[in-house]
Amino acid sequence: MSPALRVRDLSVYFGGLKAVDGVGFSVEPGVVCGLIGPNGAGKTTLLNCLTRITRPTSGSIEAFGRDVLRLPIHAITRIGMMRTFQNLELFGDLTTLDNIAMGCAHRFRTGLLSELLALPSARRAREAAYGEAEAMLVELGLAEHRDRRVSDLSFGTRKNVELARALCSRPKLMLMDEPAAGLNGAESAELGRRIRRFATERGITVLLVEHDMPLVMSACDKIVVVVQGRKIAEGKPEEIRRNPEVIDAYLGEG
Amino acid sequence: MTLLSLVVSGLALGSIYALIGVSLVIISKATDVVNFGQGEMAMFGAFLTLTLLRQTDMPLWLAVLATLPIGFLLGALVQLIVVRPIENAPALNVLISTLGLFFVFNSAAGIVWGFDPHPFPSLFELAPITVGGVAVTPASLGIIAVALSVMFALYLFFEKTRWGTAMRAASMNRTAARMMGIRVEHVAVAAWGLAGGLSVISAVLIAPLTFLDQQMMVSIILKGFAGAILGGFSSLPGSVIGCLILGVAETLFGAYVSTSMKDSFAFVLIILVLLLRPSGVFVTNRAKKV
Numbered sequence: 001m002s003p004a005l006r007v008r009d010l011s012v013y014f015g016g017l018k019a020v021d022g023v024g025f026s027v028e029p030g031v032v033c034g035l036i037g038p039n040g041a042g043k044t045t046l047l048n049c050l051t052r053i054t055r056p057t058s059g060s061i062e063a064f065g066r067d068v069l070r071l072p073i074h075a076i077t078r079i080g081m082m083r084t085f086q087n088l089e090l091f092g093d094l095t096t097l098d099n100i101a102m103g104c105a106h107r108f109r110t111g112l113l114s115e116l117l118a119l120p121s122a123r124r125a126r127e128a129a130y131g132e133a134e135a136m137l138v139e140l141g142l143a144e145h146r147d148r149r150v151s152d153l154s155f156g157t158r159k160n161v162e163l164a165r166a167l168c169s170r171p172k173l174m175l176m177d178e179p180a181a182g183l184n185g186a187e188s189a190e191l192g193r194r195i196r197r198f199a200t201e202r203g204i205t206v207l208l209v210e211h212d213m214p215l216v217m218s219a220c221d222k223i224v225v226v227v228q229g230r231k232i233a234e235g236k237p238e239e240i241r242r243n244p245e246v247i248d249a250y251l252g253e254g
Numbered sequence: 255m256t257l258l259s260l261v262v263s264g265l266a267l268g269s270i271y272a273l274i275g276v277s278l279v280i281i282s283k284a285t286d287v288v289n290f291g292q293g294e295m296a297m298f299g300a301f302l303t304l305t306l307l308r309q310t311d312m313p314l315w316l317a318v319l320a321t322l323p324i325g326f327l328l329g330a331l332v333q334l335i336v337v338r339p340i341e342n343a344p345a346l347n348v349l350i351s352t353l354g355l356f357f358v359f360n361s362a363a364g365i366v367w368g369f370d371p372h373p374f375p376s377l378f379e380l381a382p383i384t385v386g387g388v389a390v391t392p393a394s395l396g397i398i399a400v401a402l403s404v405m406f407a408l409y410l411f412f413e414k415t416r417w418g419t420a421m422r423a424a425s426m427n428r429t430a431a432r433m434m435g436i437r438v439e440h441v442a443v444a445a446w447g448l449a450g451g452l453s454v455i456s457a458v459l460i461a462p463l464t465f466l467d468q469q470m471m472v473s474i475i476l477k478g479f480a481g482a483i484l485g486g487f488s489s490l491p492g493s494v495i496g497c498l499i500l501g502v503a504e505t506l507f508g509a510y511v512s513t514s515m516k517d518s519f520a521f522v523l524i525i526l527v528l529l530l531r532p533s534g535v536f537v538t539n540r541a542k543k544v
Contacts, residue, residue, distance in 0.1 A: 005359075027348040051433065053429060073432040073433065073436050074432045074433075074436060074437050074438070075435070076433075077433065077434060078435060082433070083433065085430075088428055089427055089430035089433070090427070090430065091422070091426045091427055091431075092424040092426055092427070093422070093426055094419065094422065094423060094426070098419050098423075100280025101416075101419070102419070102420065102423050102434045102436075103434060105420060105434045105435055105436055106415070106434065106436075108416075109417060109510065110417065112417050112440075115411075115415045115416065115417045115418075116411070116415075116417075122415070122416075125416065126415070126416050129416060151519075165434075169434070169435075219404075221326055
């Protein structure tokens with residue numbers, strides 16, 4: 001069986017700057033993998049390559065055996081990849097429910113003409129999409145914000161909306177960019193349990209970019225460490241915690 | 255003429271502006287392009303409709319209905335052939351290209367259909383009738399009714415259908431929309447098509463009153479701009495209200511102050527709005543989030 005994600009020798013150069021420099025790792029299905037490193041290590045750039053926002057200079061990316069770099073950005077959700085963003089990328093003027101429903105846009109597609117003519121197929125697709133969105137709304141405790149514009153919500157709530165939207169796409173591989181930023185200790189612990197449940201109950205493979213060490217250590221099955229664009233270590237949380245190079249380059253500084 | 259009948263004909267004029275103004279806003283929101291050629295495309299579509307009427311025995315109401323697909327096709331083709339190849343070009347290049355669209359359609363219409371005005375049949379009676387002591391033309395009432403129905407259908411489309419919601423989403427955040435599997439390039443075609451349909455309706459509604467010629471839409475697109483800017487240019491309802499206000503204000507100004515100054519009135523208004531409230535009269539200023 002092919003891994004959920006395999007990154008090989010990936011490099012991204014911005015002019016003379018090596019943002020990502022020959023990074024390679026793979027994540028087996030159902031595994032929660034942490035991606036850690038100091039600020040500017042190239043973690044978000046790496047996620048941007050995976051989701052086709054940034055074009056890598058060289059290297060290859062496979063998800064479930066598919067060559068990701070050959071897919072256009074709108075197609076990556078169809079192979080089961082979805083991500084959340086560090087600074088949130090929501091549809092600000094849409095309601096919470098509409099935002100979440102956009103998550104399953106690709107699964108219930110309708111033609112423009114069938115919608116303009118209000119055909120039954122368009123109505124059924126809408127009902128199916130919004131049915132799932134409503135369920136997700138309740139599951140993530142967002143029911144009270146259902147009809148509010150997301151730009152009026154607090155940062156924490158908007159993070160939750162983005163997560164709900166991502167889950168609504170029924171991802172097989174979820175990329176999360178600093179989901180715990182701005183959360184307090186208790187919220188972060190709850191997030192950790194939630195991520196574990198994604199893996200065990202929904203079988204979602206997770207690539208978690210995070211600075212919150214207690215969260216990473218408790219939620220992840222394995223961890224990849226990047227420093228200045230290079231991978232310096234990879235292994236189980238306890239191995240990473242004891243790795244002198246990691247302690248020296250990253251964990252030790254705090 | 256009494257004040258009330260002036261208001262009605264002002265609203266009819268404003269409805270024409272509103273259809274064009276809304277087209278401009280839809281295109282600008284979906285593709286970040288301000289299309290100076292929109293009025294000429296509308297005029298060209300009206301000529302196509304007139305040709306359809308002359309070549310077939312089609313009843314007038316059916317031809318007017320046919321303006322929607324005609325305009326959609328026209329807008330969609332322009333997007334695919336002209337705008338798509340330059341979508342990553344600097345904004346100024348795109349702007350100049352839409353000015354090019356203006357001249358291409360303007361001249362093409364002249365070459366194909368000549369430079370003389372053509373009479374265009376009207377769905378509604380042009381002679382005024384008296385309703386409750388107020389003299390109004392059925393044409394004015396008809397134009398207002400058609401425009402309002404089209405606006406209501408547009409509202410339903412954007413608020414109640416998934417394509418409409420996806421189009422709004424794509425205009426707010428393209429990266430996220432792509433990530434959700436929305437084909438942003440299809441949204442662009444749909445937006446230009448939709449705008450094309452609305453604009454041709456506007457041209458077909460005004461043509462019976464002004465006669466159809468290749469210069470017919472030149473002042474109307476400028477008024478559509480003015481009205482949309484009055485309404486903030488980014489909000490569809492705001493643009494409609496802005497255009498209606500402009501139509502009424504302009505008509506009243508023409509009747510009570512000066513007919514010859516009527517056209518300058520719209521531009522004085524644009525300058526005032528841009529100076530005093532650049533975000534439009536109805537848009538409440540929201541602090542931009544960083």
